[in-house]
Every structure is written in C-alpha cells, then in structure tokens.
Amino acid sequence: MLIKRPSEILPSEITPHGTYLRRREFVSAAGALALGVAAGIRAPAAAAQEGRKIKGFIKSKFSTTEKMNSLKEAAGYNNFYEFGTDKSDPPLYAKRLKTQPWTVVVEGEVAKPRTFGIEELMKMQMEERIYRLRCVEAWSMVIPWIGFEFNRIARLVEPTSKAKFVEFVTAQQPETMPGVRLPVLDWPYIEGLRIDEAMHPLTIMSTGMYDEVLPNQNGAPIRLVVPWKYGFKSGKSIVRIRFVEKQPRTAWEKANSQEYGFYSNVNPEVDHPRWSQRTEKRLPSFFANHKTQLFNGYGDQVAGLYAGMDLRKLY
Ligand SMILES: Nc1nc2c(c(=O)[nH]1)N[C@H]1C(S)=C(S)[C@@H](COP(=O)(O)O)O[C@H]1N2
Ligand SMILES: [Mo]
Secondary structure (H helix, E strand, O other), rough: OOOHHHHHOOOHOOOOOOOOOOOHHHHHHHHHHHHHOOOOOOOOOOOOOOOOOOOOOOEEEOOOOOOOOOOHOOHHHOOOOOHHHOOOHHHHHHOOOOOOOEEEEEEEEEEEEEEEEHHHHHOOEEEEEEEEOOOOOEEEEEEEEEEEEEHHHHHHHHHHOOEEEEEEOOOOOOOOHHHOOOOOOOOOOOEEEEEEHHHHHEEEEEEEOOOOOOOOOOOOEEEEOOEEHHHHOOOOOEEEEHHHHHHHHHHHHHHHHHOOOOOOOOOOOOOEEOEEEOEEEEEEOOOOOOOOOHHHHHHHHHHHHHHHHOHHHHH
C-alpha cells in the first residue's frame, strides 16, 4: 500500500487531531479486511454480547443532571483511530473488534500483580455516572457511563511507594483494526495519568453506557473515563494497566506534544495551537452553543490535585 509522506499532504486532508491517515487508504485497508473475512480467514466472534443489558447498578451522586445525549448519538460519532479517523468509521468497523476472550493485565510497581478476566471485572458493583465528555476538538456530549472507580482495581493490586504514574494500554488487533496497520499513531494507543489523578473518585473504568455493555466503538469491553480531561486521555478497550515510576510517554504526546500534552486538563483559557477552546459544540448542535468550563466543570472536585501548579502549563 502506498502512503503519502506528510509533506505531500494538503492541509485540507488533515483531520482535527492532526494525523495523516487518508480516508481513501483507510477504506482500502478496511476493504482488504472485509475480503479476508469473506474468504473465511477470521470470522469475527465479537458482536455476540453487544446490546446486553447491565443490571444492578447504583446511581451516583457524581452524576450531572444536564440533558443527556442519546445512545444513537454517543455510539454514532466516535474517535477510535484504530478503526479509522472519520467519526463514522468506528461505528461501521468496530463491529469486528474481538472482545472475547478478554483479559486486563495489571502490573508494574504493585505488590500483587494480577491478570483479570473481563468476567471478573464485570462482577464489580457498578455505578451509573452521567458525565460530560469534552473532546479536544471542541465538541462535547453528556453520557451515562456504567462502571466502577479505578481505585478499586488499585486496591486489589496494592501499588508500591514507587508507583507515581499509571499507564493504560489499548488492545492492538491488526486483524480487526485497519487503523493500526497505518502509521497514524505509534501503536498501541497508550495513555497515562499521575497516580493521584488515577486514584481520584471521578476516574472510572467503564464497562457500559445507557444500561448496556459498551458498544465496541465506545471502547468495549472496558475503557477509562476521566471527565475533567480532554477525551483522548480516556483510552478505550484497555488490555494492560501498568503502575510506573516515570511519567509515561503517551501516543498523542509522541505524535504531537505541543498539541496534546500529558495533563490535557480541559481549560477554556488555553487555546489549542490551531483553534480556540473557549466554547464547544454540545452535540447534536453544530454551533458553539456552550461555554467551556475549567476542568470541564469538575473543578470543585479536582482543582486540589493541581494546587501550586501553573494551570496554563497543564494542557
Ligand atoms: N484506543 C483509543 N482510545 C480513544 C481514542 C482512540 O482513538 N483510540 N480516542 C479518544 C478520543 S479523542 C475521544 S474524544 C474519546 C471518545 O470516546 P467516545 O467515542 O466513547 O465518545 O475516546 C478517546 N479514547
Ligand atoms: Mo477527542
């Protein structure tokens, strides 16, 4: 396959997150994959559990009362670059993601490293958290996630005193993810948090939304949700969690550290180098109909994490 060098690509072809995966190339990669499936190379066993209801979750005091987006909106407009850079690619192609069997390895600076089967994690007491989701591209939604606080996993593995950061690694399935065959990001998708950010009660591992298991395009079977940071910090389809001493190098920092820094706390005062962050489009509106809030409106709970730090540098 032919891939243009970045210098040959017109600005109009650059997607908002600034990558150089071109639509036509992606479609041909996806097409090749479809042919492979047709030839019986690998039939996707994945979608089996999509749509399954989650029962017995409790409501949370951390939920917003703002108007929610619909499931159709939240599952129809996605960033999941492993499946392509167009918002409509993941809803089309993520059906193929193989979500069974699924394990999450938890390792690194912990006293009790462990590999969790997804079934085990699905047995945790779940809560509904209705959160605002603010993408760095200046659109937002309100989504009722179902999940549990990340700190509950941490308590099971007992981080050591050397654990200063946590790294979250997304699955890399070349046979189901056309995007990972192209140099969009340095795969796998890796994100990270400082340990106190990860342990904060607002940071959740989500296994569902709108009463159902997560649609594949939203990060099935388990993803992170960090509501006060830009959406790209909330990695999807997590397979590995590493407690580490040094600040992880994230996939987006490697791609463009000027535009997608490690902290990336939502901040209306700090513009993205290529657009303002002052306002946002609350989908389905295509107008900037909302004022962006510092920490995406979660400042009362999280501002203390950054006491004494220059917020302008925490982008
Ligand atoms: N693995 C992975 N996780 C990811 C992304 C991605 O491309 N790959 N995109 C991020 C971005 S930019 C956003 S805004 C949110 C979108 O989540 P949603 O599609 O569930 O609304 O997922 C984040 N998590
Ligand atoms: Mo995003």
